[in-house]
Each structure stands twice: as C-alpha cells, then as structure tokens.
Amino acid sequence: MQNHTLRNLALQALLAADPQCKVRAVARLSDNGPIGEDEVLECRNGIPGRPARPQLVEPQKVKTRSMGSPEGRAALIHSLAHIEFNAINLALDILWRFPGMPAQFYLDWARVAREEAHHYSLLSSHLTDLGHTYGDMPAHDGLWEMAERTSNDLLARLALVPRTLEARGLDASPLVRNKLAGAGDHAGARIIDIILRDEIGHVSIGNRWYRYLCEQRGLDPLAEFQHLAAAYRAPRLRGPFNLEARRAAGFTEDELQVLQHDTLGI
Numbered sequence: 001m002q003n004h005t006l007r008n009l010a011l012q013a014l015l016a017a018d019p020q021c022k023v024r025a026v027a028r029l030s031d032n033g034p035i036g037e038d039e040v041l042e043c044r045n046g047i048p049g050r051p052a053r054p055q056l057v058e059p060q061k062v063k064t065r066s067m068g069s070p071e072g073r074a075a076l077i078h079s080l081a082h083i084e085f086n087a088i089n090l091a092l093d094i095l096w097r098f099p100g101m102p103a104q105f106y107l108d109w110a111r112v113a114r115e116e117a118h119h120y121s122l123l124s125s126h127l128t129d130l131g132h133t134y135g136d137m138p139a140h141d142g143l144w145e146m147a148e149r150t151s152n153d154l155l156a157r158l159a160l161v162p163r164t165l166e167a168r169g170l171d172a173s174p175l176v177r178n179k180l181a182g183a184g185d186h187a188g189a190r191i192i193d194i195i196l197r198d199e200i201g202h203v204s205i206g207n208r209w210y211r212y213l214c215e216q217r218g219l220d221p222l223a224e225f226q227h228l229a230a231a232y233r234a235p236r237l238r239g240p241f242n243l244e245a246r247r248a249a250g251f252t253e254d255e256l257q258v259l260q261h262d263t264l265g266i
Contacts, residue, residue, distance in 0.1 A: 182256070
C-alpha cells in the first residue's frame with residue numbers, strides 16, 4: 001500500500017482526533033498525487049477521530065436556548081460547528097472506505113472535505129469571538145450514526161447521508177441565517193451564506209454519484225431511494241423545504257413531489 005495515496009491520506013485525516021490537526025491533514029489532500037482507487041484499506045479502530053469534548057448526548061438532551069441571549073447565539077454556532085466537524089469526517093470516510101469507483105469520485109469528496117474543514121474553521125473562529133470553544137457544550141451524534149449504519153453499502157451511504165441528512169441543511173440554512181441576522185449576528189449570517197453555497201455543491205455530488213451507481217446497477221433512483229430509506233430507518237423529513245436550493249443541487253421534480261407529499265422524503 002502506498003501511504004501517500006489520496007485515499008490513505010484521507011484515512012489518516014479521519015483518524016486525527018484534534019480538530020485543528022484534522023483541518024491541517026485535510027488541507028494536505030492533493031488532487032495531483034496518486035489516488036489509490038482500487039486499494040482495499042484496512043478498517044481501523046478509532047474511526048472517527050474526535051476530541052474528548054463535546055460530550056455526546058441524545059438529541060432531545062441538547063438544550064434549545066433563546067437567540068436573544070449571547071449564550072443562545074453561542075449555542076447555535078456551537079451546534080453548527082459540530083455539524084461541520086462531523087461533515088469533515090463523513091467526507092473523509094466515504095473517500096477512504098469504498099474502493100473501485102472512478103478517480104473523479106475521490107477527487108469530488110476530497111474537495112468536499114476541504115470545504116467542510118473551511119466551514120468548521122469559520123464557525124470555530126466565530127465561536128471564539130463569542131467567548132467559547134468547540135467542545136464547551138453537549139452535542140449529538142445523529143450524522144455519524146447513519147454513517148455507521150451504511151458503512152458496508154456505498155449506495156445507501158450516498159442515498160442517506162448527502163442526499164438526506166446533509167440535504168436537510170439546505171432547508172435549514174435560510175431559517176438559521178435569519179435567526180442570526182435578526183439577533184444582530186451578521187458575521188454568523190455571512191458564514192451561513194458561505195455554507196449554503198458550498199452545501200448545494202456537496203449535495204449535488206451526492207446526487208450525481210447516487211444516480212451513477214443506480215445506472216450501473218439497473219435501478220430506478222426514486223424507487224431505490226424509498227427502499228433504502230425504509231431499510232436503514234432514515235428519518236422522515238418535514239418542511240419547509242428549500243426547493244430552489246434542492247433543484248440547484250440536482251433533485252428532480254419527481255423527487256421534490258414525493259418530498260412534498262410527506263412520504264419517506266428525499
């Protein structure tokens with residue numbers, strides 16, 4: 001095994017526990033070196049690498065605080081930083097875990113990892129400006145739980161992480177941005193603008209490779225999604241939905257119709 005392949009470097013970055021070390025490791029992922037598309041890498045203990053804090057609790061135990069207080073705004077930024085830290089790990093995990101895809105697949109997810117690391121850094125820095133650091137408040141682990149459920153099935157991973165859980169961010173971003181702007185946190189609102197712009201591209205990558213695999217396997221993307229959502233107990237999505245952003249991310253009108261008719265969601 002070549003230790004300097006893109007996929008092996010992604011695994012090393014995933015194992016990094018310290019957030020700043022992980023961000024630096026992601027920055028070293030190069031598009032110009034060997035990728036190692038067909039390498040079967042060893043699954044190791046310690047995935048994902050993450051710090052001892054924040055304390056991880058059940059979602060219902062993460063307190064909602066008023067945006068009218070500095071603590072409430074810091075709590076929201078902290079929760080967003082946790083989402084973006086998880087998103088770094090998700091991009092790194094899909095990059096190293098699944099061999100045998102075209103080279104562009106791995107280059108796409110390396111780009112996603114770099115952009116998620118940038119989002120985390122922006123939010124972490126803003127959280128410092130608010131008098132806190134990442135880890136100060138409890139958080140939940142819903143995003144990574146779905147990654148574990150789909151660790152042996154690339155099609156399910158694409159369907160249920162970028163196209164389902166991460167696509168929720170497209171819907172939530174305008175509401176979060178308005179909350180921050182309304183509370184006078186214009187710096188935070190500008191960060192959300194950057195995240196929404198980039199996340200449209202990330203969900204689009206998930207859509208593109210999900211459809212690629214469906215075509216390779218002779219599957220109907222919409223019917224297969226509904227099957228996977230039921231099989232892997234995907235959360236049922238509820239509106240309001242950011243249809244403009246979802247269209248820009250590559251969801252079809254048929255998929256959006258299913259989403260709006262409150263079936264399993266897209």
